[in-house]
Amino acid sequence: MKKSSLNIITKDGVTFLEFSNKVTLYEIANYEKRLETTTITSKKVQISLNNVTYLDTAGALFLQTIKRELSLKDIEVSFEVQKEEFQKMLQLVKQEKASFSQTKKDSFLVQTGELFYNYYIGFISFLSFIGKLFATKLHYLKSWKNIRYKEIAFEINENGVKAFYIVALTSFLIGLVVAYQSAYQLKMYGANIFVVDMLSISMFRELAPLMTAIVIAGRSGSAFTAQIGAMKITEELDAMKTMGFDPYIFLVMPRIIALMIVLPILIFFADMMGVLGGIFVANLDLKITPQLFIERLNEVVAAKHFLVGLLKGPFFAFLIASIGIYRGLMVKDDTQSIGLNTTKSVVESIFAVIICDAIFSIMFTNLGI
Amino acid sequence: MKNVIEVKNLKTVFGNRIIHNGLNLSIKEGEIYGLLGPSGCGKTTLLREMVMLECYAEGEINVLEYSLNNINRDDAQNLRQKWGVLFQAGALFSSLNLYENVALPLQEYTKLSDSMIDEIVRFKINLVGLKPNDAFLYPSQISGGMKKKAALARSLAMDPKLLFLDEPTSGLDPVSAREFDKLILNLRSFLDLTIVMVSHDLRSIYDTLDRVAIIDNKKIAYEGSLENIHLQKSEFIQTFFGSSYE
Structure with missing residues (x-):
C-alpha cells in the first residue's frame, strides 16, 4: 500500500505542497504538524492534489483552511486539481461554511438580574402550586366522594x-x-x-x-x-x-x-x-x-x-x-x-x-x- | 353541517416568540381534518390549545359549542368527556395494564357494572385490532404500534364524538401506518367521528384527510380540500406537495 505523504518543495520562488494518496480525517493531523514545522518563505504556494486518490470533507476543509491562513500572510495560493470530484468537494466546503452568529455574553448586571428574576418566578410558581393545592382541597370539602x-x-x-x-x-x-x-x-x-x-x-x-x-x-x-x-x-x-x-x-x-x-x-x-x-x-x-x-x-x-x-x-x-x-x-x-x-x-x-x-x-x- | 371547532383570530406567544398571529379555521362535523405545516410552526401547540392544555394570548376557540375563553370547571369537565385525545407516544398510564387503561374512564365517569365495563373494554380493544391476550400486558411490555392502538382504544372508551390525533402514524413502520390509516377511516364510518389530526405522513394525508389547514408564517396559508392544493403559492405547500406525489 502506498503511504500518504506530503512533499514540500520550493522551486523558483514557488512552494509546492504535494499531497499524495489520501487526505482524510486520519491524515490531516500529521500534515498539520508538518506544516507547522516548516516555514514558507516564498510568495506563491501551489497545492497539488494530482497524486491524491481520496479526499473527504475534513481533508477539503483542511486545504481550504491552509489557503485562508496563507492568504492572510499575503501569500498567493492556488490549487492544482485534475479530478472534477475533488474540485467539487473543495467548492462544497467553501459554500457550506455556515456562519454562526455568536451570541454575545450578557453583562454581569444582566446575568444577576436574570438570576434573581428566575428565583422570583420560581417562588411565584411555588405559591401558585400551593394556591392550586388549597383550591383542590376546597373541592374535596364539597363532596367526600371526591x-x-x-x-x-x-x-x-x-x-x-x-x-x-x-x-x-x-x-x-x-x-x-x-x-x-x-x-x-x-x-x-x-x-x-x-x-x-x-x-x-x-x-x-x-x-x-x-x-x-x-x-x-x-x-x-x-x-x-x-x-x-x-x-x-x-x-x-x-x-x-x-x-x-x-x-x-x-x-x-x-x-x-x-x-x-x-x-x-x-x-x-x-x-x-x-x-x-x-x-x-x-x-x-x-x-x-x-x-x-x-x-x-x-x-x-x-x-x-x-x-x-x-x-x-x-x-x-x-x-x-x-x-x-x-x-x-x-x-x-x-x-x-x-x-x-x-x-x-x-x-x-x-x-x-x-x-x-x-x-x-x-x-x-x-x-x- | 355545523362547525365542531372554530378558531378565531388566535394569537399564541411563548416568551418573546410569536407562534400564531391572527389564525382562523373551522372544522365541520364528520370530517377528518388535518393540521399541516413546517416543523416548529405550532401545529401541536394549536392542537394542545384546542384540548385546553396550553393557553393562548388572544382570540377565541370554540369546541363543541363551548367557548374555551371563559369556561368554568364543570363545563370543562363535561367537555373533556366528549373528546378523545391520542398523544404522539400513546401516553398510556404506565402503572396500569392495557385493560385497566381503557377501563379507567369508564370506572371513573360512569356507574356501569363491572361486567358491562368488561364488555365495553373487550369490544374497544378488539375494535382497534389488538388481540385479547394483549389486554393484560403493561405499556412497557408492548411495541410502539400496539401502544398507539391501545391509546386509541382508551381515547374511544367514552364514545367521544371528537377525536384528536397527534401524529398518529409517526414512528410506525409503513405497513402498520397504512393499517392505522385504514383503522381511522373505519372508525369514522362506524362511529360517526369528527377527527382532527396533526400529521407529516404524506401517504396518510392523502389517504385519510378530507380537508387540511396549512399553517405557515403564523397564519393559515391554506384551508380546504387536497385536490387543488398544489396550485397554492406558499413555499411550504410547493415543497411539500408541489413535487407531486402521484
Whole structure:
C-alpha cells in the first residue's frame, strides 16, 4: 500500500505542497504538524492534489483552511486539481461554511438580574402550586366522594408501611448512640439516672421527628419527584388532563394526605425505638435496669414532650410531599431535568423541614411548652 | 353541517416568540381534518390549545359549542368527556395494564357494572385490532404500534364524538401506518367521528384527510380540500406537495 505523504518543495520562488494518496480525517493531523514545522518563505504556494486518490470533507476543509491562513500572510495560493470530484468537494466546503452568529455574553448586571428574576418566578410558581393545592382541597370539602381513598391507601403502604424498617433501625441506632455518648459523660459525675431524662426528652422532642422526616424526605420526596417527573415526560399528565382527571386530585392530594397521616405514626415508632436503644445502653453500660428506666421515664418526662414531637409530623409531611410533587411538576421534557429536580427536591425538603423545626422550637419555647 | 371547532383570530406567544398571529379555521362535523405545516410552526401547540392544555394570548376557540375563553370547571369537565385525545407516544398510564387503561374512564365517569365495563373494554380493544391476550400486558411490555392502538382504544372508551390525533402514524413502520390509516377511516364510518389530526405522513394525508389547514408564517396559508392544493403559492405547500406525489 502506498503511504500518504506530503512533499514540500520550493522551486523558483514557488512552494509546492504535494499531497499524495489520501487526505482524510486520519491524515490531516500529521500534515498539520508538518506544516507547522516548516516555514514558507516564498510568495506563491501551489497545492497539488494530482497524486491524491481520496479526499473527504475534513481533508477539503483542511486545504481550504491552509489557503485562508496563507492568504492572510499575503501569500498567493492556488490549487492544482485534475479530478472534477475533488474540485467539487473543495467548492462544497467553501459554500457550506455556515456562519454562526455568536451570541454575545450578557453583562454581569444582566446575568444577576436574570438570576434573581428566575428565583422570583420560581417562588411565584411555588405559591401558585400551593394556591392550586388549597383550591383542590376546597373541592374535596364539597363532596367526600371526591377523596381518592384507594390511592391514599396505596400511598400509605408505599411511603409508610414500607418505610417502617428503615425508620425503626435509624432511630434505634440514634437512641443507642445518644445514650452511649451521654453515658460516658454522666458516669463521671455519677449522674447515671439522668440518661433517661436526657435521652427521652431529646428523642421525643427533636431527634425522632427530625430523623424520620429526613429519612422520609430522602425516600418519598425523591420518589414523588421522579414518579411525577417521568409521568410528565411521557405525557401521562397531559393525557390525564384531557380525560378530565385532575392530576391534583389523582396524584397530588393522595400523596400529601397519605404522608400527613403516616409521618406522625412513623414518628411514634421512632420514639419507641429510640427509647429502646437507650434502655439497651443504660442496662449494659450504666447498670440501669429496664424497670428503673421506665419508672424514671414515667416520673420525669411529661407527655407534652411526646405530643410536641408528634405534632410536628403533619407539618413536616406537608412540606416534604408538596416540595417533592412541585419539583416533579417542574420537570421539563428532558432526562437531565429529572435528576436535577430530584436532587433539588431532597435538598429543599430537608432544608424546609429544618427551618420548620427551628420555628417550632422557638414557638414552643416562648409558649412555655 | 355545523362547525365542531372554530378558531378565531388566535394569537399564541411563548416568551418573546410569536407562534400564531391572527389564525382562523373551522372544522365541520364528520370530517377528518388535518393540521399541516413546517416543523416548529405550532401545529401541536394549536392542537394542545384546542384540548385546553396550553393557553393562548388572544382570540377565541370554540369546541363543541363551548367557548374555551371563559369556561368554568364543570363545563370543562363535561367537555373533556366528549373528546378523545391520542398523544404522539400513546401516553398510556404506565402503572396500569392495557385493560385497566381503557377501563379507567369508564370506572371513573360512569356507574356501569363491572361486567358491562368488561364488555365495553373487550369490544374497544378488539375494535382497534389488538388481540385479547394483549389486554393484560403493561405499556412497557408492548411495541410502539400496539401502544398507539391501545391509546386509541382508551381515547374511544367514552364514545367521544371528537377525536384528536397527534401524529398518529409517526414512528410506525409503513405497513402498520397504512393499517392505522385504514383503522381511522373505519372508525369514522362506524362511529360517526369528527377527527382532527396533526400529521407529516404524506401517504396518510392523502389517504385519510378530507380537508387540511396549512399553517405557515403564523397564519393559515391554506384551508380546504387536497385536490387543488398544489396550485397554492406558499413555499411550504410547493415543497411539500408541489413535487407531486402521484
